[in-house]
Amino acid sequence: MATINKNAIQQVVTLVSNKRIGAYHQILLNVGDVVKSCRPGNFVAIRVGGDSSKMILRRAFAISRVADNSQYGGTMELIVAPHGSGSKWLCSQQEGAEIDIIAPLGTAFGIPTEPINALLIGGGYGSAPLFGLADVLKNRGCKVDMLLGASVGSKIYAPMEGKRSVNSLKIYTEDGSMGETGRVTENLLDIVRDRNIDVIYSCGPMAMLSAITALVAETDVIHQCAVEESMACGVGICMTCVLPVQNEDGTTSMLRSCIDGPVMDGSHVRWDLVGKVPEALA
């Protein structure tokens, strides 16, 4: 009887399409019924490199969105930046390729039971899972605003169809090549106040998640963030992807971002201790 990873299925699936979008690849996998248990925030662990590869570890990717009844049956969409040898291999796979996946893994974004004002913030390809989340929030009657940021315009992922599920979308680039010049944190507190934001959902680089947490620390806003820490297994057995997280009693535990995350309450993460070790337990 499994108590952890309890919806996860390991299976070999077929790649349905692989399209380049800006700096990213949009990869669609025909995964079947497992889409029914995928929630926004969950991730997939993919074996890379083929059978004779020297790459022995899976690569974790946020599930961008799933569809239950596309022409292929259940499909899963990933937005992949080809920057390491594993992600480059995945981005080089053609239609019809067989891909070994384990999904869904990890925690999901908490969905409110009543309509709220939600602000979704994505950095780089971190925006990918936010569009699926926006659909779910919209269906619950929430007001959904979105801020996306990246270093350059080609690294903004904002699909046309995704824009329909948000009430507003504001884009920032550091070089000003798209949207406003600057970062998503630029006028964050003004936006939170003007739009009566209840919950921020974020996904992107750790520095961005940490900065958002610091900005909203003095407000009542709940900050749910999807963290990114390098993982060896994705299923909780290797203990490499840990983050310092504050417990209710004030002590700090090193929690696995694969099974206790990737979605965490930003105010619980001890961002100041990331890359360090908390003081010895009493």
Add this chain to the structure above:
Amino acid sequence: MTLPVDMSTTLGNAWFPAPLFTASGCASSGKELAQFFPLNQIGAVVTKSVMSKPRHGRPTPRMAETPSGMLNSIGLQGPGIDSFLANDVPWLLEQKARVIVSIAGETVEEYSTLARKLRSVSGISAVEVNISCPNVENRGLVFACDPDASRRVIDGVRKTIGGDLPIIAKLSPDVTDLPSIARGVVDAGADGLALINTVLGMVINIDSMRPHLGGKTGGLSGPAIKPVAVRAIYQVHAALPKVPILGMGGVASGRDALELILAGASGVSVGTASFGNPSAIIEIQNELRDLLAARGFATMQQAIGYAHREEA
């Protein structure tokens, strides 16, 4: 289900229906893998080395993938023995899994304290005494690199734990004369040996131009170290043919498991392969059974150390 090959094995006086085990530190306490295969289908779950107190381990980054391998630098993060015995062991026994508890300490006394706590726990098949974790602050603490310290740890555990529970000493390959260290711990009371722990390594990040891991050094595991494991098991089995060896190091297929058994392993642990494939252990066990059958072995135990037989 009928088995064409009797796959059972023994480590000291402990009997196991199957010869594949998890490797300590690569299966946590079993809960995470239960979704992928029934834990009672393998020989035993060897739990992550536990210390007397809860421990945070080393800072991140804790991992670096290397060609056909990986470095880890976890540093024995864990809940401490009391929480482990209260929560993890009962759960494993409920699953009808066999359990080998791995313990690690900073001092000879800590190992004895841990052994004392295990003495009264029923349902455990054996204790693995990990004296070879490379991820400690001071390499001087790697008992298994010092013949005298190794003996003292095992002697303390043996005296504390009493007669019945088999003691398996986990040794490091990072020594000059492994058979003499093995002989020392067996003389001190070890019933079996776990070979091999990870090999000490380092990766330097060429962007930061500093060691990549938070703990600077890490343990190398995965297929890259399999030949080191085969050599270590072969050497120790040649020196101590009656001492059972739980073999491990880069096993990722039934062929790899068979190689370790032919070298002298009575059982085989799968570690890093589970990171890439959580059902690896069960797949390897099935492949091994077919390979043994194809070579005419009626029992797995007939294959143990078969590579040492005299030329016909």
